[in-house]
Amino acid sequence: MKDITPKLISLLKEGYCTPQIARMAKKLSEPSTTLQYNIKKLEKEGSIKAYKAVFDYKKIDEGFCAFVLITLSPNEYGDPERVGRELIKHSEIESIDVITGDWEMVLKVRVSDQDAYYNFVKNVISRKGITKIKTLTSLKQLKTEFVEL
Amino acid sequence: MKDITPKLISLLKEGYCTPQIARMAKKLSEPSTTLQYNIKKLEKEGSIKAYKAVFDYKKIDEGFCAFVLITLSPNEYGDPERVGRELIKHSEIESIDVITGDWEMVLKVRVSDQDAYYNFVKNVISRKGITKIKTLTSLKQLKTEFVEL
DNA sequence: TATTTAGTTGAATAATACTCAATTATTAAC
DNA sequence: GTTAATAATTGAGTATTATTCAACTAAATA
Numbered sequence: 001m002k003d004i005t006p007k008l009i010s011l012l013k014e015g016y017c018t019p020q021i022a023r024m025a026k027k028l029s030e031p032s033t034t035l036q037y038n039i040k041k042l043e044k045e046g047s048i049k050a051y052k053a054v055f056d057y058k059k060i061d062e063g064f065c066a067f068v069l070i071t072l073s074p075n076e077y078g079d080p081e082r083v084g085r086e087l088i089k090h091s092e093i094e095s096i097d098v099i100t101g102d103w104e105m106v107l108k109v110r111v112s113d114q115d116a117y118y119n120f121v122k123n124v125i126s127r128k129g130i131t132k133i134k135t136l137t138s139l140k141q142l143k144t145e146f147v148e149l
Numbered sequence: 150m151k152d153i154t155p156k157l158i159s160l161l162k163e164g165y166c167t168p169q170i171a172r173m174a175k176k177l178s179e180p181s182t183t184l185q186y187n188i189k190k191l192e193k194e195g196s197i198k199a200y201k202a203v204f205d206y207k208k209i210d211e212g213f214c215a216f217v218l219i220t221l222s223p224n225e226y227g228d229p230e231r232v233g234r235e236l237i238k239h240s241e242i243e244s245i246d247v248i249t250g251d252w253e254m255v256l257k258v259r260v261s262d263q264d265a266y267y268n269f270v271k272n273v274i275s276r277k278g279i280t281k282i283k284t285l286t287s288l289k290q291l292k293t294e295f296v297e298l
Numbered sequence: 299t300a301t302t303t304a305g306t307t308g309a310a311t312a313a314t315a316c317t318c319a320a321t322t323a324t325t326a327a328c
Numbered sequence: 329g330t331t332a333a334t335a336a337t338t339g340a341g342t343a344t345t346a347t348t349c350a351a352c353t354a355a356a357t358a
Contacts, residue, residue, distance in 0.1 A: 002337090005187055007177055013295050016173050017166045017200045022345055024165050028156055031307055036347070038154055038305085047208040050296045051166045052201065059196040065246070067216070067255060069285075084291040091295070095257075097214070098289040106216060106285060108244075108257075136218075136255060140247040142233040145294045146162050146240070147199045150305065150354065171314055180338055185316070187336085 009060055010091070017051035054147045062110040064117050065141060068125065070105040071132040080104050083129045090124055103134070158209055159240070166200035203296045211259040213266050214287040217274065219254040225278040229253050232278045239273055252283070 019039055025032035042048045057063060072080055080098045084105060087093055094108040107125075111117050117135075125133060141149055168188055174181035191197045206212060221229055229247045233254060236245055243257040256274075260266050266284075274282060290298055 004177060004179060004183070005191070008173065008184065008187055008191070011173055011176065012168060012197070015296075016169050016176075018169050018346085019161060019202065020165050020167050020345085021347095024157065024160055027160065027165075028153060030153060032346080033308075033348095034153070034306055035157065037307095038157055041305095042154070042157070045208065046205055048161070048202050049205050049298065050203045051161075052203060052294070052296065053168065053197050054199045054201060054294075056195055056198050059194065067246070067248070081289060081291065084289075088292050088297055093292060094295050095293045096291040097216070097285075097287040098291070099216070099285045099287055101283075101285050103285070106287075134250075136246075136248045136250050136252070138246040138248055138255075140230060140233075142230065142245040142247070143237050143242060144244045145201070145203075146243050147164075147201065148237055149198065167315085169314085170316095181315080182317095182339075183337055186338090190336095 009055070012053035013055070013091075015050045015052055017053060019051060054145045056149060057110055057141075057144075061112045064111050064113050065138040066109050066117060067136040067138070068107040068109055068121075069103040069134040069136065070107065070125075070130055071102075072104040073129055073131045076129040077104070083127075086127075087124065092120055092124070158204070161202035162204070162240075164199045164201055166202060168200060203294045205298060206259055206290075206293075210261045213260050213262050214290060215258050215266060216285040216287070217256040217258055217270075218252040218283040218285070219256065219274075219279055220251075220281040221253040222278055222280045226253070232276075235276075236273065241269055241273070 021032050021035050021039065025035050028035070039048070055062070057065065072083060076083055084096050084098060087096055087107065092109050092111050094110055095106075097106050098104065099106050109117070109120060111120055121133070121135075143149060170181050170184050170188065174184050177184070188197070204211070206214065221232060225232055233245045233247060236242055236256065241258050241260050243259055244255075246255050247253065248255050258266070258269060260269055270282070270284075292298060
């Protein structure tokens with residue numbers, strides 16, 4: 001039997017959703033055309049980047065979650081975004097931030113288990129420009145993407 | 150004129166969206182009823198927690214983003230989830246994780262600016278049970294919630 | 299005040315999700 | 329292996345919903 005679930009998850013993780021205008025209109029007691037107009041405005045000015053699904057990642061074989069604190073080599077200090085942009089396409093990475101303080105970057109990463117994380121570090125993170133990393137492993141996730149778990 | 154935008158943002162941040170089955174069906178060349186069935190299954194087994202919008206937070210007055218590393222007092226070690234659950238309802242908090250290592254918890258927080266963050270720390274974070282915090286301020290966000298910015 | 303621009307809204311239409319029943323595939327029991 | 333039960337796929341029809349459009353109202357600008 002064809003298992004389309006992985007494809008579905010992949011699409012829903014980054015988009016392929018849409019606002020429920022009628023439901024919001026009821027909730028706010030406003031005409032749906034008014035919401036339509038205002039939502040389109042938010043989209044046009046780029047305030048809304050995507051509509052997507054939030055998962056209980058334990059249940060879709062992405063139970064291992066970690067924050068990766070990254071130290072860049074001195075010659076990358078000037079352009080940490082360059083390193084970041086090379087990481088962006090990796091679907092295991094939920095977020096990428098350039099930060100202040102003891103580290104230069106922080107990633108939030110989701111993979112299936114510790115083994116997969118080891119491979120991720122080996123193949124994706126261990127690259128020229130990244131000097132040192134510190135992993136904070138999540139033991140329990142209470143909230144993610146503004147959604148309570 | 151009535152400004153419903155804040156209400157819209159608030160609703161869309163945590164839900165009030167729905168999958169675009171027809172669009173995915175085209176993309177995957179599968180009948181939409183098959184997708185319907187599989188998506189409903191994911192929902193029923195709790196794999197999908199919500200459908201929501203992702204914003205360019207700079208454009209909706211939430212330009213200040215920080216990771217908060219938290220050290221708990223020894224008498225809270227046993228039940229870090231208790232502290233976490235009290236934080237969950239705060240809409241400024243994007244994520245809450247209990248972690249291993251030098252800290253017990255990490256939050257991802259979004260507010261309008263540094264002033265608002267100061268107030269957030271004062272009013273929400275500074276509470277019994279939390280001994281020490283370290284803030285990693287995001288200078289540049291390249292990706293968030295699996296969505297490229 | 300006049301003029302333009304931005305925002306609101308109801309009515310009509312187009313698109314989409316959803317329901318249901320029939321069919322096929324998979325699994326479990328004997 | 330055969331049978332029974334369960335799970336998954338699918339097309340046709342219906343109910344909802346998003347979208348379009350034009351009329352109207354409010355706000356901003358000169």
